[in-house]
Amino acid sequence: MSSKFQYDLVALVIFALVVAFGVPAVMNYDGFELNTFARYLALAIVSMALSLSWGTAGLLNLGQAATFGMGSYAMAMHLKLRASDGLPDFMGWNNVETLPWLWVPFESLTFTLLAGLLVPAFIGGLIAIFMFRARIAGVFVAIITLAFLVAFQLLFINQQGLTGGQNGLTGLAQMSLFGWTVDPYSMGFYNLVAGCLVVALAFGVYLTHSKFGLILRAIREDADRARFFGYNVASYQTLVFCISAALAGWAGMLYTLVLEFASPTYMSVSFSLAIVIWCAVGGRESVIAAAFGAIVVNMLEGRLSDVFVEGWHLILGVIFVLVVMFMPRGIYGLLSDSVRKIRRIRRTRDQRGVETFPNT
Amino acid sequence: MKRRDFLGSLGAVGTAGMLSTPALLSSAGRAFAQGNDIPVGLLFSLTGAVAVVESTLHDAALMAIEEINASGGIHGRQLRPIIEDPASDPATYADRARRLMIRDKCVSVFGSYTSASRQAVLPVTEQRNNLYWYPTLYEGRECSRNVMYGGAVPNQQQDDLIPWAIENFGPRFYMIGNNYVYPKEENNYCKTLLKQYGGEVVNEEYVPLGHSDFSSVINRIRSEKPDVIFATVVGDSDVAFARQYHAAELDPSKMPVVSLTRSEVEVKAIGGEAAAGHFSSAPYFMGHATAENEKFVEAYKSRYGADQVTHFVSEAAYFQVYQFKAALEKLDPANITPETIRDAAVGLTLNAPQGEVLIDENLHTHLWPKIGQWQTNGQAEVLIESKERVAPKPYAAYPGQSCTGQGLVKA
């Protein structure tokens, strides 16, 4: 067990305790505040998913919003079916007569939960195979995923009878899980989202410290060298893409539950770039830092927009630029640098102590 | 619930107590607006793509609120506008609507322009039984008991327009709209009218929202040679469409664009020269000659600048605040909740800038449809004005369904 792993475990436990007990107490167990914070936690999962592919494997996925949206729509389709007797209302508006086959299996919650994870993973995997077989790397990964995102969102909006188009899916039922109706303003729901985030983070921490994570980092540093060592670079990259996509889909499902609707703007370029920003602010090298970044930026956004109704966007822009310029590795980088500095100081002091001791 | 209350009060000791009452979690028996002023939410995008239109709605609604406050408020109580900027993003609309309705305990929220944003606000509005005043023309087919619809629905914009257009220009319609539910629904209704009056659709086309290069569309229009371009293109897409249509030298006297969405704001950006000769159907135009409108336009200009324009959505954003005021005046000041406001508003009449408007029991508004032709000075000349106030029928295209005071009724 490396010391870094220990640090991450400690950080994870602290994070989990704060999110599970500290935050609700500070929020006064207020339904609205809990719901707002649950939104940040759901977004933290997608930020953390990006840090797996970007921070660990060095693959900047600008299409993360697409897989997030898939998860979000999977959940929304299920809830829409439960809310409507027979055909969902918007289909009637689009002159759709019978329930499309694509919708039929979403009657089942089990299928929905599986689809919310596996469909994004599958699509993410297809794109990954398509790119990484050809050894596409660096900025080209960003561009291909970006182009895919734009095309996917256009296609999605265009299939209005199937997806609800620009308006998305609204008028959803509340999810019922083993007879428990999920009220998005309840403590129980908050715990569900917080639990999902902690599980996802624990998985992420495990993954980055496993041999798999090590190989991914090796690929990030020098893909050719990893290849010479006999590793199948493309399949490692594909696998991390799949995992990241599945986590994004998971986050999307929770997001639909929080906001009670699904919108194609969840798949927009600006949302995708926002995820990248959260990840960068927190620190892309650590999954916990990336999750923390999402929470911090979104809280900041909420506060700023409360105080500066006119100028909050401008202030946010300035903060992003400053972060990128002066905190290239995000909050995580700042912390780990200062930890290293403190250690160095302590070590020199100790050495001095050793030197001076015999003389006295 | 007990336990949570207990924990909640424990937490309140620890924190500064800036947020109160877990009673929010249950909606029973809450009294809104207990303080001395009445909190109302303003939820219009001030940033992002929709801000072009929504900032003018914000201005109009805010002006009405301040006018009311200046003249002594309602029952001697001032309105306290709480302003949020949802940044043209549906998820942010949902988030800010929660703030206004739950945290800030607004008794009503005025807001939004696009259908997508209204849909994003609906879940929390209905669940918290709040009241959302929506000033925009929209596609109909909605019958929420928690939304006050101030704009026109398809029957109010098209019933006079379509037979008039067929008679004056011809039966062949080319439909162009943005790719979302509003244009599709308007076109659905238009097709039923066309069938009735012997018109036909030569092409029905949708471009993505924000689409800005219309050269392909214009080429198609040129080769199809329709009699009427029936346009439901919105926002900056419409500006681009109108300018390119003009640049292509298509003649408005032979092939006019008849728009349901083009108002004074768009025309200002299009330029009077390019917009001149085309038509819009709306319940209000800036040049409408009534005493109420002169007062409205003058107040708006003196407040926001002489080059500013009012239009059929900002007019509704303005008069809806006065409808809200009239409803509150009917109520006992101790019993102001979104529900009582809604019930008091039904049947209210008000002298709006466009004429006397009435709130139907289905919460839509009876309006005065007009057809205007744009002039080079950026104003519309009203050619046809409906002789009587037209009732809103949000389900007009769908026989057997109607929106009533009890909600949606299916025959």
Next chain:
Amino acid sequence: MDVIANQLFAGLSMASILLMIALGLAIIYGAMGVINLAHGEFVMLGAYATWALQTYAGIGILPALPLVFISVAAVGWIVEKVVVQNLYHRPLDTILATWGIGIILQQAVRLGVGAESRFVKGPALLSGNTEIGPLIMSNYRLFVIVFSMAVLAATWVLMTRTEFGMKLRAVIQNRAISECYGIEAKRVYSITFAYGAGLAGIAGALITPLFSTIPTMGTGLVVDAFLVVIVGGLGSLIGSAAASVLIGEATAIFSIVINDTLGRIAVLAGIILLIRFRPRGLFPTETRR
């Protein structure tokens, strides 16, 4: 047949606008490896500068072009000096920083000028159409096509036939060695960035009579322009020109064969395939990675 001819012209017109926007981006990316997501906002600034000059000084679009070029280039120069210069060793981070700059510029314009859509009058000289048989061409669009080719040629001359261009190419090939020969790489970068921004400004000025001038107008443009640059091959001027014609024409043709929405999806799919099989673009050049 008439439709196809007219549609080919429409494609060419789209291509010329794309090229005007992409050219500045191609230069900046090719020379410095900087992914400038604020490029769309430079276009927007150009449009607003044109509006301001016309509204407050009565200067028409065509005479305003040099002024617009200079003012937007000045903004670009400042952005390069203050932010981008510190990020040359971290190319992926420039995506984030320039996105932030884009937000700042957009919001600054909104706060300063207002969110409403602004009207810019097109040049009267270029109104009307030129008709050749069934082909009907808007004079203004014709002008933009010719102008964009002129700018392309001028840029090519600047890069290959001037001392500055030689210095820039030297810096691109090897910054350290060229600095040993007395080339001030920093200065070369600043000027290049400013030039690219200025070109974006001109593009913004030229599209005002056709499009709507609002603070968010640049956001949608930058993605398309970026795809042009990548498809064309990093930093290759000819590649960018070829790519914009290819994308413009493909969009126009798909638009009549299917429709505008599906056509755009098809074009994006084509671009993805192209990058997959020719990641270095149509006309690959030697650039630093």
